[in-house]
Structure formats: C-alpha cells, structure tokens
Amino acid sequence: MHTVNHDVLLIGGGGAGLRAAIAVAETNPGLSVAVASKVYPMRSHTVSAEGGAAAVIRPEDSLDEHAYDTISGGDWLCDQDAVEMFVREAPEEMLRMEHWGCPWSRKPDGTIATRPFGGMKTERTWFAADKTGFHMLHTLFQTTLKYPPISRYDEWFVTRLLVEDGRCQGAVAVELATGEVHTILARSVIMCAGGGGKVYPFTTNANIKTGDGMALAYRAGAPLKDMEFVQYHPTGLPFTGILVTEAARAEGGWLVNKDGYRYLQDYDLGTPEPRPVLRSMELGPRDRLSQAFVGELKKGRTVETRYGHVVYLDVRRLGQRVIDEKIPFVRELCLKYEKIDPVKDMIPVRPVVHYMMGGIHTDLQGATSIPGLFAAGEVACVSINGANRLGSNSLTELLVFGARAGKAAARYAAGAPAPSRSVLAQGLQEEARLQKQFLGKRGGRERMADLRKEMQDTMEASAGLYRDGATLKAGTEKVQELKERFCDVVMEDPSLTFNTELQTVLELENLLDVAESVLHSALARRESRGAHQRTDFPERDDQDYLAHSLAYATAEVPRIDYLPVTITRWPAGERVYGRAAAPEKGGK
C-alpha cells in the first residue's frame, strides 16, 4: 500500500475532469491537483462526441430562449436555476475553449459558425466539423500540460472513495501497470468519471463507460438522481451502435421508413418541409424521435435486418461537398463500419442508448451530499437535462460545471483540514478486499461476459424506450439474482501486471449497481415524462412527479426519495414541436 498526497483529486480525465483540473489550478495555483483516470485522458469518451456544443453567441439569439428550449426539451424536469446559470456561463466557457485553441468551424469572416440542432429554436450549436468532442478533449488535454500543479495518474483505476468524519478525503486506486494499490489522500475530490451506457447491450458508449463514478459515490452514501432517464439517440448504426450525429439531420438529412416516407409527421412533430425547420420533424428532441421509431416498428413500417429493425437516414440530397465539409466523420464512419457511402446510399439507423440524464446528485457548485466530494459531467446530475437532454448541451455542460466544480473544490480544499491518517485503514481494508474477493480467488462458475450480457439484455427488456411495472419488477429481481451470482464469478488471472480481468470484474460490479439504481428509480416513477415512458402510466403527472428521484444504496434494495424541481420562470407546460402551441391551460 502506497500513499500519495494532493490537495484536490480528480477522478476521471475526460472533458469535465480536465476542465475542472484547470479551474483548480487557475483558482488557486498553490494547490496540487491529481487527475486519476483508468485510461489516458485522450482516450476518454468525450472524444466520441460529434455534433457540437450549445452556447448563445448570435445577437438574434437570447439566453432565455436557450433556457426555454432546454427546459421544455427536458419535459420540465430541469432545475431552472441551474439552467439559467448554465446558459449564462456557456458563452464565456466556449470562448475560453476558442482561446485555448479549439479548432471551431468558422464563417467566411472568421467568426464562430453555428448550426441548428434538435430541440433548439435557433442556430446556437458551435462545432468543429463533426468531431467536436474529439477536438474539445484534445484541446483541453493539451492545455492541461502547461499547468505544473496538475499531476496525472494515468491508468489508475479508482475502486473506493475514502469517506471519514463525514467528509471525502481521497480514494483508493489500483495502478493497472503494476497492480499496486494506492491511497490517494486529498482535501477535496471531484468525480468526473462519465456515464454508464454499458449497462445496456446496444449503446454508442465506449467500452469504458461503466458507471464507475456513479457506483463509487452511491456506495459511499451519495444519492443518484433521476437515474430512470436514459437517452436513446434516434440514429445509431446497427450492430456497432456507432453514433450518426444529429448534425446529419441539422444539415438537412431526412428520416424515412421502409416506404421512403418521412414518418415523423405522424407523431406530432410537424409537417415535412424540404429544408430543415427548427424544433420540427427531424429537428425534434431525441426522446420523441426514438419513440416514433417504436411506433413505426409496431406499424410494420421499419426494415428488418440481421441486426434488428432499422429506418433510414437519408443525407444524399446534401451532396458530396456539404457532406465532406460539414459531416465528414459521418461519411468516414459509414464507409468504414457499414461499407456504404452516404453520398449515394441511405444510412440504416435505429435508436441506441446514448446518455444518462441522471447521475450523482449535486448542487449548482457541483457539491454532492458528501462534504468534500464534488461531481461534474455525465456522472453528475445538477440537473440541467431533466427528463431528456438536448443534443449539444452536454459538451457545454462539462465545461460550465467542470469549471464550477473545480472552483468550488479548490475553495473547499483551501479551508479543509489535512486528511486524517485514520483513513489509511480504509485503504488497507480495500486492498484486502480486492485480494480476497478477486485477485486471490480461484475457480468460480459464472463467466463475466455471461453475467454482463444477461444484465444488458435485462436492461433493454425492462428499462428500454418503453417500460411497465411488471417488466421493471422482473428486471429488479433479475439484477438482484445477477448480483448474487456475481459472488461466484470466474477469476483466472492472478497477475498484478496490467490485469484487465480485475479491471473488467470491478467494472461489472459497478455496472450492476448502476443497473439496480436505474430499475428501482424507473419502477418508482409511476408516470411518463421525457425519456421515461411507462405504458401503464402513459401521462405526465405533475401533481406527484414534478420531482427528482433520489436513489440511496441500502443493504437491500435502494431507497427512493423525491426532491421537488426548482421552477423559476417557466411553469410546467406542454411540449410543442412543429406546430403552434395550444392556448395555455395551466399545465398538462
């Protein structure tokens, strides 16, 4: 057991973590900052984000409109004070990225270019072609290299948060290269470990998106908020689940069924026009578009392939020049992974798990309910995303809230006492647990890949695009069974050197906790809202559920509490896309 000491510890080195690290270094250059990540920072999943990042920059746009689009897009489950703050700080954060060198796409006069995006009433999405996340991540990572106080612990896998005397004082991590277990002591900790899309079988998420940060905080006693809200992106490539960015539709791509019919017009999303119309048809919000796919499936108007049913995304009318300039990565991915050319062929797509609106409950400063523990990015839930995130808000979110969490954690660290030596005992306990439960264990009967697949299939079957009480109940029982079977998992690798079997089993342990929190939160919410559609409770119920769910880990099933949504200026109303709003009737 080795021990390292820092003032602030970042867990996760993706967009939120790196932005937070810079914020700490700039707030208080005297603090030492550690960034511990299970991968090298530039491998983090931020790298896969494609379409863009939203922030008001055009004079004809307004902060209130960005706020309204976000709140209505989130089916009124967003905390409006958080959204107001988010849209206000977004432009400055995005400009800062520009000053750090992010290669934003430009207009001919050299100013920032913007593009339309789903659910947004005007063009406010900044983009770097269609590799926005990639460029933001590399810009942030390369920029962190100029800050001497930032130390990196690459490929350190955090397995436990150290909470003692009621505050978070660091974490325990396995250094993958050597298998050594380290205690990282810190005066404050920021969790930025991303989401957990890998609880589902078909996802755009990278293999590393295993909900580690959510599970660590959950086990340490912090509640997970709104976990029942899982975003299905409407356009994933079959088999691989690779994302085809919403930008393809924003630039003018159409979604058509097997008859070549723009079916979204049948789902209260507007009337088809040749040109893209904001907040209408293909530029509706992701939840509604993914749900429309299920409608088409039921009507028998999808196309059956060896990897399930699909519809088509047709961008051919854009022509090669626009495709190569605006969405070159879409073409590259289709050519490589589907062996089709979107210039000539329609792209087969189906809804795919993409993002978790829920996460560790935080306040506006990124503070969790555990003093000294902060969180930002997909792992956290502030909440600005409510029941359905709008495309291009998450990249901006990781900047705004990464920066806020970094500043708050820096202030906290400056006033916090040094970690108590007694937490080292917890480090030793964790080292012993890893040895006993995994590294020193031989035999077992349950193959990890089988447990993982059963969990993923269970999640798709019980907590997919549409849910009901009976299947959710069955899902909770199945995951409970899988948690029991997990104790008998096959362990074959005693090596300390880059033991990916150990990493995989710890990830599976985390996934099972995330799955449990999703299922129980979904079972408890007896209404339909945004991405959470209950066929047994098809209406939104603002009387009982204009509230965030909070899932607390207990020795048995999670306990679910509720926290009222913060409403500032926009009372809950009807979500309207593609048509004029009905006269106000005072909520739905």
Next chain:
Amino acid sequence: MNSVAVEVLRYRPETEEEPSFEVFDVPYEDNWMVLDAINHIKDQMDGTLSYRWACRMGVCGSCGMMVNGKPVLTCATYVEDVLPGPVRVEPLRGFPVVRDLVTDIRDFMVKLQRVKPWIIREEEKPLAEGEYLQTPEELQDYKQYSMCINCMLCYAACPIYELDPEFIGPAAIALAQRYNLDSRDQGREERMDVLSQHDGMWGCTFVGDCSVVCPKKVDPAGAIQRYKLDATVDWFRSALMPWRKR
C-alpha cells in the same frame, strides 16, 4: 460460421522470461473487426488476455496493434481483410511491452509535453473581446495536424524511432506544427528551440511510413518536412542576418 486462427503474442512478465505466441481458433462474422475477434477470445476463451480498447469507432486511439506485421487500429481493421490467416496480432513495435498486447507509451507522453502543444501568446485577449478571428482558410492551414488521435501507429512504423529512442517522433512533431500553423498562436520559436535540440529529425529521410499508416490522414511526414524547411530558413536568416532579431 467461419473461423480463423489468431496468433496472439502473450507475455506475462511475472511468470515468463520470453514472449510467445498462443493460437486461438476464433469464429467470426463478415462484419467483425480484428478487435471483435480479440474480444471474443477474452470473453469466451481466455479471460487473462490483456489489451486496451475503448471507443470501437476509430477515434480514441487505444487499440493500435501490429496485425500481420502492420500497425493498425484493430477496431478499424476487418478480419476479412487480413485473411486467410493465421492472423498474427502483436503489440505495437517500438515500445516496451508491459504485458501481452499492452505497450508502455509514457515516452510519447513526455515528448508531447516537451513540444508545448498549447496556444502560446505574448498577450491573451480578454474573453469579453470575443473570439480570435480565424477564417476557414486559416483553419485549413493546421486542421489536418489537429486530427491526430495519439494512436502511436506512426511511432510503430517509424524507422528512426526504432533506432533512436531520443527522436521526438512523428505525432509529437505533427502536433507541434498544429500549433505553429494556427493563426492564434505565437509560440513557433519556442517550439522550434525544443525541436532543434535533438537531431533525430534530421535523420528522417522522408520514408513516409508514418503517413502511410496514419488512420486519420494527418501526414506527420509532411509536417516533418515542412518543419525542416522552416528550421533551415530560420537558420539562414540568423546566420546571414545576425543583426536582425529572429
């Protein structure tokens, strides 16, 4: 279902003196990448096989390996394209092997930091004054070099790096050029000083293997040639016009 023999280089330093090949007979489908075959081995045949992967869409840069002697991203290389087999999978050449297919890339991380891959300016414009203007043409000047995913295939292909580990290497030079050519940057001379400290680059004979293997068409060889040209011009300028401030 078809199957193919996959020869994987195994090396577990705690128990083995030498690396050796282990052969797996792997079933595959026509749309499988080599990475899918490796994942099949790990999930169904031998859970102890170690390697890195993450995005499976060719953008995170984790899964570079030698396949049949060529450095490739295994998530972007079809099994069908490397048939009939056996398919030989080895860790990326030129790097120390940590275990199995996992290499130690810390050398690159140190070199990347040395070339100062961030915007350097004498004076930072306040955010309140908005963005630095940059026309699409100016963006085009460096865009290609900004596409580097740090996958290390160019290092594995580089004959200089193999012989001279001090050589700063193709990707790091391309990323230095990415900033040198950015209209917002003023750090070219600082980076030139770093790059000139070692003569590895002058050994680069424009073999161009780095550009051939690059999965993102970054063209590090082009960056190196351009850098050499700039450095030469700088040298003549200072030698012939010593009175003029560089």
